Amino acid sequence: MSLPNSVLRRYTPPTCTLEIAAKGSPLSRWAGRPVLKQLRFHLSFDDPRLPPEEQVQITGDRPQLEALCEAVERYVQTVLGNAPLPGQAVPLLVESFDQLESLPDSASSRAENGIAVMHPANEYGDENNANENNVNESYVNESYADGSGAGVAEIYLKPKGLLSHDLCLGELSTGESNVVRLSALQLFDLANALDEYSAEAIASPRSTVSPGLTPHPLGQKLPLC
Amino acid sequence: MPSTVKSPRSNAAWEELTSGIQPDPTQLDNIKAQLDLVLLALETLAGIGSEAMLRTAAELNLADVVADRVSLWRLRQSSPLRKGQGRKRLDVEEARSLVLIACHLANQHQELIRRAVGLLEQLAEQNREPHQTALLGDYLDNFSNAYQERMEDGDNTLPDQLTHLALKLLIDLLFYSAPNGSRRLWMALLDRTGIAHSL
Numbered sequence: 055m056s057l058p059n060s061v062l063r064r065y066t067p068p069t070c071t072l073e074i075a076a077k078g079s080p081l082s083r084w085a086g087r088p089v090l091k092q093l094r095f096h097l098s099f100d101d102p103r104l105p106p107e108e109q110v111q112i113t114g115d116r117p118q119l120e121a122l123c124e125a126v127e128r129y130v131q132t133v134l135g136n137a138p139l140p141g142q143a144v145p146l147l148v149e150s151f152d153q154l155e156s157l158p159d160s161a162s163s164r165a166e167n168g169i170a171v172m173h174p175a176n177e178y179g180d181e182n183n184a185n186e187n188n189v190n191e192s193y194v195n196e197s198y199a200d201g202s203g204a205g206v207a208e209i210y211l212k213p214k215g216l217l218s219h220d221l222c223l224g225e226l227s228t229g230e231s232n233v234v235r236l237s238a239l240q241l242f243d244l245a246n247a248l249d250e251y252s253a254e255a256i257a258s259p260r261s262t263v264s265p266g267l268t269p270h271p272l273g274q275k276l277p278l279c
Numbered sequence: 280m281p282s283t284v285k286s287p288r289s290n291a292a293w294e295e296l297t298s299g300i301q302p303d304p305t306q307l308d309n310i311k312a313q314l315d316l317v318l319l320a321l322e323t324l325a326g327i328g329s330e331a332m333l334r335t336a337a338e339l340n341l342a343d344v345v346a347d348r349v350s351l352w353r354l355r356q357s358s359p360l361r362k363g364q365g366r367k368r369l370d371v372e373e374a375r376s377l378v379l380i381a382c383h384l385a386n387q388h389q390e391l392i393r394r395a396v397g398l399l400e401q402l403a404e405q406n407r408e409p410h411q412t413a414l415l416g417d418y419l420d421n422f423s424n425a426y427q428e429r430m431e432d433g434d435n436t437l438p439d440q441l442t443h444l445a446l447k448l449l450i451d452l453l454f455y456s457a458p459n460g461s462r463r464l465w466m467a468l469l470d471r472t473g474i475a476h477s478l
Contacts, residue, residue, distance in 0.1 A: 131466050238400060
């Protein structure tokens with residue numbers, strides 16, 4: 055797949071490759087940092103267990119990339135926020151290792167009924183369940199509060215046990231695949247690639263953050279011209 | 280080992296996340312408990328002792344908060360999960376320091392953490408128990424022993440629960456080992472206490 059513009063950045067953690075292509079703007083020299091326009095991204099998941107024809111590749115534009123960044127970062131934070139605490143009113147999960155990991159590879163569709171999905175909040179009580187259940191909704195309702203991602207079909211993730219996660223591609227679906235099963239390492243690498251991109255390409259002025267948004271680095275806008 | 284300090288990618292962003300946070304005593308208890316568990320996982324996976332933690336504190340210019348073994352022990356002991364009385368109160372600045380130390384150490388040991396998680400994934404795919412490998416088996420044993428020895432409910436926690444806790448902490452550690460790990464851990468701590476939602 056060729057990108058129309060020159061590739062400006064390539065992030066290559068072990069299990070994925072994120073390429074950012076864009077036209078540089080003359081404003082870059084005034085801004086002292088890259089100011090990009092007509093940004094496109096290309097993300098490929100490099101999974102040695104899959105044959106070449108099954109390697110998942112995603113391409114999209116800036117709002118889609120931002121939506122992906124937002125979805126992944128929020129999801130990672132949600133998963134980390136569910137740290138178990140033994141000995142308190144919050145009980146530990148009691149699922150055995152076998153139960154956690156016995157999901158077949160093709161289980162993605164089964165997750166819809168909620169049975170195949172194990173997430174740490176399940177045992178925590180109503181309040182946390184409510185938070186967890188609202189996660190997907192929040193991607194839609196909050197992620198694009200600043201309008202930058204308007205029109206992007208829902209991109210979200212859901213847990214498939216402690217070690218795997220389904221990335222639902224929404225508008226980024228390629229036709230063949232609309233769900234990518236990520237291992238913990240793949241999610242980690244994807245989150246880091248996206249975070250690196252965000253840290254490099256995002257505008258630094260805090261004033262671009264819409265008032266009322268929760269403090270979040272990804273809430274800042276890319277310097278477009 | 281001399282090291283370049285860059286745990287939080289942006290100091291300004293980090294300051295913004297940590298300033299103005301005033302957890303109530305229950306929330307602080309929760310934060311203390313989680314931080315102690317994260318450090319326990321690091322300790323038992325990578326064999327990190329108090330020496331390494333103190334060295335890291337010095338590297339990060341946090342020696343005034345974590346000066347010596349005793350002060351570190353008192354900070355760790357402040358977890359409500361711990362056995363013993365006379366807990367020290369841990370303030371936000373101390374919690375922040377422990378976050379930076381934990382993530383710096385996780386970053387230094389990222390390769391090992393990554394290998395452990397990768398191994399866990401392989402075993403899970405083959406439907407095999409994590410105990411079957413030396414790295415994970417040792418970690419789970421060390422973690423369980425340390426937990427039972429130090430925590431009030433240690434003797435009443437089922438082995439399966441300890442295994443699950445240890446594995447969850449291991450996977451979390453991977454995410455804390457990233458360059459933005461400090462922010463992730465701090466936000467996770469606030470998330471768990473409900474503080475993040477009120478920001």
